[in-house]
Amino acid sequence: MKKVICFLLIVMLVFLPSCKTVSDTDSGFDNNTKTGKVFTGDINDKKFTRFRQSDYCSHCQFVQTYKGCYYCKNRFIYFSSDGISKYMKLCSKPDCLHNDRDENCNAYANTHLIAYYDRYIYYISVCQNSYWLCRMSMDGTDHKNIKPIASAKEGCTAFFEHGYLYYYKGFLGLLGNVNTAIYKTAVFDNSESVVVLDVKDKGIAVDDFAWFYPQDGYIYIYSYSPETEYSLCRYSMETGKWSDFVNTEMCCQSVFTEENKVYWYLFDDGFYEYTYETGITKRVADAVAEGFYAISYNDEYIYAFQYSDKRDSGVAPMFYIYDRQYKLIDSVLIDIEMEDYILSVYLTELEDYVLLTSSLINKPPDYYLLKSEFGSGDIKVRKIGE
DSSP: OHHHHHHHHHHTTOOOSOOOOOOSOOOOOOOBOTTOOBOOSOTTOHHHHSOOTTOSSSTTSEEEOSSOEEEEETTEEEEESSSSSOOEESOOOTTOOOOTTOTTSTTBOSOSOEEEETTEEEEEEEETTEEEEEEEETTSOOOEEEEEEEETTTOOEEEEETTEEEEESSOTTSTTOOOOEEEEEESSSOOOOEEEEEGGGGTOOGGGEEEEEEETTEEEEEEEETTTEEEEEEEETTTOOBOOOEEEESOGGGEEEOSSEEEEEETTTEEEEEETTTTEEEEEEEOSSSSOEEEEEOSSEEEEEEOOSSTTOOOOOEEEEEETTSOEEEEEEOOSOOSOTTSOSEEEEOSSEEEEOSOTTTOOOOEEEEGGGTTSSOOOOEETTO
């Protein structure tokens, strides 16, 4: 099951070869949201531009900005003005039907990977037999190709953070990988890419290189072996130093990394922590309950959400909320009609809400929880847009 989850993540990052019609013109911007409120903060606040580690959708599919929330699903970009309003395809053409793979629709970007930086939405798409870094205006207009980053034959696994794209030429976890380098390139100009690191310098073989992501000045690397399953190490982009390996057994989806610690959860076992300063791993709490649970760690809470391993089994997932000291605060039965029981009901969180989806494969967020109800014993599952 652990390898299946990582494979599903990889599948969500594969792009079909199709080229969006682009424009070289840029449109102006204002700070007015759909609700008429005026944003007065920093448009490049790091909460908008950082890699969203705790998202349970495939990473870099959900973006929070000063104008609203953007979500990428099935190669279309959806928008919600506040995160709990209905997610609509990002196209205002009056006669557009927003049909699947309609390249004339402004919301169509042929991508599963988006990011925000400095008043633009960035994405990766295949065009002219290459993977291109592209951008669009925040209203969905003015799509523009910026620069090629890899050939279609090579493939590309990529993540955004703070105005940079970090990428690998290939699809991690699939047979046929030959590269060991991770590249970095700015999204805001047409400068050349540079090699950030080479995993062979840490002794990680091509076939063992399983996953990576950028986070606050580090590149976190997952390697796989049949004996230890998944192990994690990190590379400091500031000092050029590597950390020791941490045997998490799990890949990224039930693991959370901070500068000082690594946190993870093992099914039917419990919660673990590793401290970088001491190099010590500790089991710190018991398992949630019997069965298959996935975990998302956030600044204030830990969410544990139940899966069923049979499609359409009729088993509604339980959702548990813990504080960061592993004390159970509350729980709620997510009693909604699910399309994909093997995948997650949890999608991401905002400052005041937890966003849920009845189909991680086919739908944007369609339900949510209010954080203000945590601890009340009476959490309501609410429909987005109602």
